[in-house]
Amino acid sequence: MKPVSDPEYRRDAQSSDAIVVGAGVVGSAIAYGLARQGWRVLVLDGADGDLRAAKANFGLVWVQGKGFGQPAYQQLSRRSAALWATFAQELTADSGIEIDYRANGGIHFCVGQTQWEQRAEKLARWHEQLPGQASCTEMLDRAQLQRLFPKAQFGPEVSGASYGRMDGHVNPLRLLAALQRGLQVHGGTLRTNSPVSRIAPLAGGGFSVHVGAQRFETPRVVVAAGLGSSALGPMVGLDVPLRPQRGQLLVTERLAPILPLPASGLRQTAEGTVMIGVTQENVGYDLSTTTTAAARMSRQAGRILPALRQAQLVRHWSCLRVMTPDGCPVYAESAHYPGAWVALCHSGITLAAFHAGPLAAAVAQARIPDELQIFHHGRFNVPQTA
Template sequence: MSTDYDVIVVGGGMVGAAVAYGLTGLKRRVLLLDGADTDYRAAKANFGLVWAHGKGFEQPAYQRLSIEAAQAWPDFARRLEEESGISLAYERNGGLHFCLSEQELASRVKRIDAWHAQTPDISPTARVLDRNELERRFPTLRLGREVAGASLGDIDGHVNPLRLLAALQTAFVRRGGRLECNRAVMAIRALAGGGFEVSASGYSVRGGRVLIAAGLGSTALSAMVGLDVPLRPQRGQLLVTERLAPLLPVPASGLRQTGEGTVMIGVTQEEVGYDLATTAEGAVQMVRKALRILPDLARAKLVRQWACLRVMTPDGMPVYADSKSHPGASIATCHSGVSLASFHAGPYAKAFVGEASTAVLDDFHHDRFNVQKAA
């Protein structure tokens, strides 16, 4: 049967755009269907961290995936900037997780040691610095008196997330992909001769394969092709200041100074369903902690507070799975779309079309949530 495209990717956000970009590099005919700007977009709440250190604690497969993705980011960023003509403002000078007491610092030492022990074949990528070591390493930091030290991830960094998304979509189109915006997918139907028909806002198209990467919309869409993937929204509130002179030389967990000089402060982790409201309590929580770390922020003006929804699985790990009942239909979803962009555009795209081993995906199948089956 003739189809319009080799692959239809449903969802033009950070995950879908990265995979679509990778697939066009593998000479596949790809259609990328994106929804409306008013959709629940995790990219709007993205802190822009390319982060590995400490991620995947007690989850070695996720730890390994995060490290490999972070290590691949420099080459990925250079290539994407060349193809898109868009600067990503990507920097990889390390990332900090501050500790606000000696007890927190001691606990962090144990956690990072245990994290490294999960993957003994990988060279350590993080270390813990006490306050003296931290100030020697970053002499321009003016720390609050409670800061006892921090863990430092050597391969961590940050990027402008909105530029990243624009670059992925631009490079995808330049490679020959087709991007259709404001196309909310209403139905996915398997065809008798193979392939799928996707209907979206008065638009109908056929493809040999379908990849669902629609964030929180993936649960309803994946059910159309026999996939049962539990996802939930998690609200993250953020604050941003006016532009300031340099005061934070590298990004930190919950603090990041952008290339434009603004400082992002965040991020809350709230289980409130689909509520996108901002709260005074959330702002106070974030500001109090930020001031304990960087007291100089007390003189800064806050210019914006907003909230968006993360895409969360029950265990926080990504889901990559193929449908057994609808061969050719797959899902890819995670809450680390920026950090894992290099993986989605590279190894995942190759595995998706059978040009690389799929073994790396085995630990991320949604069957892990099926308690009956696991037992």
């Protein structure tokens, strides 16, 4: 539904139907979804040196085990994964960019029988969170795993794996490029190196968004600036507690096909490189890489696929993920300043199809669906007892 624009905004050449602050995977997906609905969207991206979660994205479209202890998050992940095939087709058609999306399932390797049993128990409890939902995972012992990958040479400690039928992977850099190209194909505008310094509510409704000396006006603004949302959100009554989590990754030289399906912590790309990761470190805003983490990730990868011990590592880097106190996404419209929205999560790849589809539609309709109310940031405002 295309908005009816106020003539006051139309007179301003710097105006738009909506401004999305942040051009990472989350912001770009929402902007792309709005542009596909006919909205005139302006996306303001930060400086090149900003803390970008997309720099260290593993590229997994992942469902198995997602939202353990959080049934609504599991349901959301399932919903988005189910939308991904159509989303990928539309995005490739719009952008002309092949994003290397594959949805043949995913593997979580288990090293040792104890780990296999613990994984089986955890997934059984995970499925119990959504009674009536069809199971989307199965446990494979080593023999079953070897039959699934007859050419793979697994380490002797590999006891098996869990297999998720809804899982898949994508090239995250191509996905981001495709979202931004698709946005522009549908008439949207992307401004890079345009860090937003201020968002101010206007007296008659709507917002002014400031980038240096420039000022843009809009009736609707979506704050999707990752960790930068901590400073911008409170300006429009959207104060969300966030913390950074460092993730380190390794990537190898190009190898012959060695891993047909993506795995948690191991993924062979379409180009043949193997991504190894990722760490989950609470070290504040420290972006350093460490030899300790590299050694641990390399050692674990070699235990699973011994052939990787001979592979040359060509890059080691890190990034900071966006984490809420409970690890679940935040979607909300400001109670004090209607038209201001926030969208935050650490699973932007898996949820990209949802963000470009149902969430963009919710923003367009100015209404959070009932099933998304659980992701409102008000859940963190719990009074402390003495």
